[in-house]
Amino acid sequence: MKKNLYFEDVEIGDDIGPIKRSVTDEDVIEFVSVRETEITPSRFTSNEVANSEGMPEAIVPGPMNIALMSQILTDWSDTVCLLKIDVVFRQTVPHNTDLTFSGIVTDKDETGNSTKLECDVVMENSDAVKLVIGTGVIALPNKP
Amino acid sequence: MLLDLHTHSVASDDSRATVEQYIKWVNVLRRKGKPIDGFVLTEHRQFDHDVDYTSLASDDGIVILKGAELDTDTGHFLVYGISEQITENLNFSDVNMSAQNLVDICDTYGGIAIPAHPGRAGIGFAEYLDSGVTGFETVKSVEQLNGSNRPGEGEKAESLIKAKGYLGTGGSDAHIVSAIGICMTSFDKEIKNESDLVQELRHGRFTAVRLES
Amino acid sequence: MTTDEGIVYDRSLLGVETHIGTFELTREMILGFAKSTGETNPRYLGDDNGAGDVVAPPTICNVFVSGVSRPDIKLEFGEIGFFAGQSIECKAEIRPGDVLSASTKLDNVYAKTGRSGKMVFAVWETQFRNQDDVTVALVTESFVRRNKNR
Numbered sequence: 001m002k003k004n005l006y007f008e009d010v011e012i013g014d015d016i017g018p019i020k021r022s023v024t025d026e027d028v029i030e031f032v033s034v035r036e037t038e039i040t041p042s043r044f045t046s047n048e049v050a051n052s053e054g055m056p057e058a059i060v061p062g063p064m065n066i067a068l069m070s071q072i073l074t075d076w077s078d079t080v081c082l083l084k085i086d087v088v089f090r091q092t093v094p095h096n097t098d099l100t101f102s103g104i105v106t107d108k109d110e111t112g113n114s115t116k117l118e119c120d121v122v123m124e125n126s127d128a129v130k131l132v133i134g135t136g137v138i139a140l141p142n143k144p
Numbered sequence: 145m146l147l148d149l150h151t152h153s154v155a156s157d158d159s160r161a162t163v164e165q166y167i168k169w170v171n172v173l174r175r176k177g178k179p180i181d182g183f184v185l186t187e188h189r190q191f192d193h194d195v196d197y198t199s200l201a202s203d204d205g206i207v208i209l210k211g212a213e214l215d216t217d218t219g220h221f222l223v224y225g226i227s228e229q230i231t232e233n234l235n236f237s238d239v240n241m242s243a244q245n246l247v248d249i250c251d252t253y254g255g256i257a258i259p260a261h262p263g264r265a266g267i268g269f270a271e272y273l274d275s276g277v278t279g280f281e282t283v284k285s286v287e288q289l290n291g292s293n294r295p296g297e298g299e300k301a302e303s304l305i306k307a308k309g310y311l312g313t314g315g316s317d318a319h320i321v322s323a324i325g326i327c328m329t330s331f332d333k334e335i336k337n338e339s340d341l342v343q344e345l346r347h348g349r350f351t352a353v354r355l356e357s
Numbered sequence: 358m359t360t361d362e363g364i365v366y367d368r369s370l371l372g373v374e375t376h377i378g379t380f381e382l383t384r385e386m387i388l389g390f391a392k393s394t395g396e397t398n399p400r401y402l403g404d405d406n407g408a409g410d411v412v413a414p415p416t417i418c419n420v421f422v423s424g425v426s427r428p429d430i431k432l433e434f435g436e437i438g439f440f441a442g443q444s445i446e447c448k449a450e451i452r453p454g455d456v457l458s459a460s461t462k463l464d465n466v467y468a469k470t471g472r473s474g475k476m477v478f479a480v481w482e483t484q485f486r487n488q489d490d491v492t493v494a495l496v497t498e499s500f501v502r503r504n505k506n507r
Contacts (some may be wrong), residue, residue: 013172021395030393034386035420053437054505062440063419067394070416070445074398082415086444086497088158088319106321107165118165120320129294133320134442135160157467157478158442188469215470239468239475266472 005077006143007108007115016076016103016119023060023068025095031064060093065123065132072103072121073136080138083116087134098126103136115139145331146353147207147341148183150222150260150287150315151324156188156213159319163197163208169321170206178355180325182207184224184341186260186315189215189237191226209338212236213260218243218272218280220264222287222315225255225342244279251282256342258313259283261290263300270304285345288312288352291326292319313345314352327354364477365433366466374462375428377483380421384453387413390420413451418459418485418494419443427461427481434477435502441478442499449493456488464497476503 028044043050043059050058070085093099100123107118116139123132151166152159166183173180182201190212197208211224217240223230233249234241243257250257259269269286288301289312305312314327332349335341344350391401391414403409451457461483468477478501485494 012168013176027393027395030389034389034393062443063416064394066419066443066445067390067414067416070414071394071396074415078398082447084444084446085416086160086442088160088442088499089440092439104322106161106169120160120322122320127295130292133160135320157469220470239470264472266474267470 003078005079005140007117007140008143010105010108010117010140012105012108014105016105016121017072018100018102019072019075020098020100021068022096022098023064023093025058028058028060028064028095031061055092057094060095062089065089065093068101069121069123069132069134070136072101073119073138076103077140079141081140082136082138084137085121085134086136087121087132089132091129091131093123093131099131100124100126106135115142145181145207145334146179146328147181147209147331147335148316148318148325148328149211149224149313150186150213150290150327151183151318152187152213153185155185155190155192156319158188161318161321161324163200165321166318166324167200167204167206167208169324171204173325178325180328180355182209183324184209184211184315186211186213186222188213189239191231191236193226193228193231207335209335209341211338214241214246214257215239215267216241216243216246218259218277219262219267219269220260221246221257222260222313223250223255223257224345225250225338227253227255229253230255247280247282254339254342256345257283258345259286261293261297261301261317262286262304263293263297263302264290265297268297268300270300273304283310284348285311285313287315289314289327289354291316291323311348311350312352313350314354325355327352329353364466364468366430366479367428370428370430370463371466372462372464373428374460376458376460377425377427378421379456379458382413382417382420382451382453382455382457384411386420387411387417387453390414390417411453413453413455415447416445417451418445418457418496421457421459425459428463430463430466430479432466432477432479432502434475436504438500438502440498441501444497446495447493448495449487449491451487451493455493457485457493458487459483459485473503473506476501
């Protein structure tokens with residue numbers, strides 16, 4: 001994680017990441033367990049249930065995907081304040097798959113009225129297929 | 145002249161890019177030495193005759209044109225040169241509209257309809273032709289390069305083009321800002337408006353190009 | 358978007374706000390959510406022992422997405438549903454012990470086609486407020502129904 005990134009340090013076109021990670025079966029169970037004390041088999045936790053619903057294998061829950069997407073920005077620097085994250089799920093995300101998370105700065109408030117930036121965020125699989133795309137709005141502090 | 149013939153703004157339900165942001169990004173691409181002269185907004189299942197990007201476009205020396213991407217019974221089509229007669233004769237929001245009728249209406253009223261991402265599963269022209277759909281004698285071009293294709297979809301488009309002798313256009317199918325310009329269409333002549341675009345597409349004076357990353 | 362002609366659902370729900378739940382956010386939920394999503398920022402994890410001041414990660418409201426009783430729009434289409442997209446606008450920090458109240462309204466229903474065939478989307482606007490009646494998050498959620506892949 002970059003520490004102490006300031007608004008003045010960033011330009012439109014700056015890359016964020018990439019970060020490579022995968023979501024394991026255990027991660028998904030842990031995520032689902034936050035709310036459910038007893039895990040019932042679902043498309044998220046069971047390959048059999050996923051198969052019955054027309055999917056080849058269990059998938060990562062959408063709410064978990066958006067959390068991972070938001071981390072593209074919040075992990076960029078301790079100074080990032082995430083104001084908004086907005087994603088479209090274009091394809092289901094399987095467990096235990098190599099995923100690449102990346103972002104790029106696409107807009108910067110140059111009016112002087114705020115220290116907001118807008119970024120594209122993308123989750124891709126190893127075939128460079130974009131599974132989740134979106135945008136994030138963040139604020140960075142001014143340099144002291 | 146290089147134009148991205150397939151982009152979506154926030155007017156499309158699944159895009160997160162504003163036109164203003166696309167303009168800023170085109171300038172970023174240009175500063176990086178990547179040529180791009182403009183783009184066509186091909187919003188899903190709609191067309192707004194009233195929205196006017198002329199002043200935005202001229203401020204930055206970027207050509208911004210309007211089209212649409214429509215859902216049909218034979219896959220998705222990109223439509224350019226959309227006149228009021230075309231929107232009066234078609235229900236753009238009908239996801240099952242007759243593609244043959246779409247092509248015929250465009251041919252009649254000065255527009256042009258080109259199969260989008262023809263190699264794509266479920267909504268690609270190639271699959272429908274493979275299943276026995278006939279007609280479409282006036283279709284001469286398809287979208288050869290699409291920046292959002294998945295593995296195999298580009299290859300299927302190329303096979304179709306080779307088999308039918310189609311010409312090919314290029315477009316990014318951008319739904320986020322940074323995707324614009326990934327694939328484009330190179331035109332021999334200058335294009336200033338939708339009429340010019342339709343004319344050049346009909347005359348076949350273009351090739352599909354992919355921007356080097 | 359397309360018009361909703363031909364899509365059969367309960368149109369009387371469009372724009373109608375409904376309270377869908379009240380949720381207490383515990384420290385354990387915050388730490389569990391943060392840990393399960395691989396958070397590394399100490400703001401969300403506390404110190405090495407999980408102690409100390411923590412705030413909830415920005416997408417914490419999603420802990421309450423499943424199991425929420427949204428009104429049934431009685432959509433007559435599709436064999437299976439998926440979460441299609443979401444936007445979360447963070448309006449205020451969420452802390453352990455906060456009690457969040459959620460209300461939602463149906464914003465739009467529309468059809469489109471894609472690689473999976475015909476799909477119908479239902480879009481909901483949801484607001485989370487805390488015990489002090491402060492809006493902490495504005496969430497737009499899109500759910501899609503389609504037929505199963507064969």
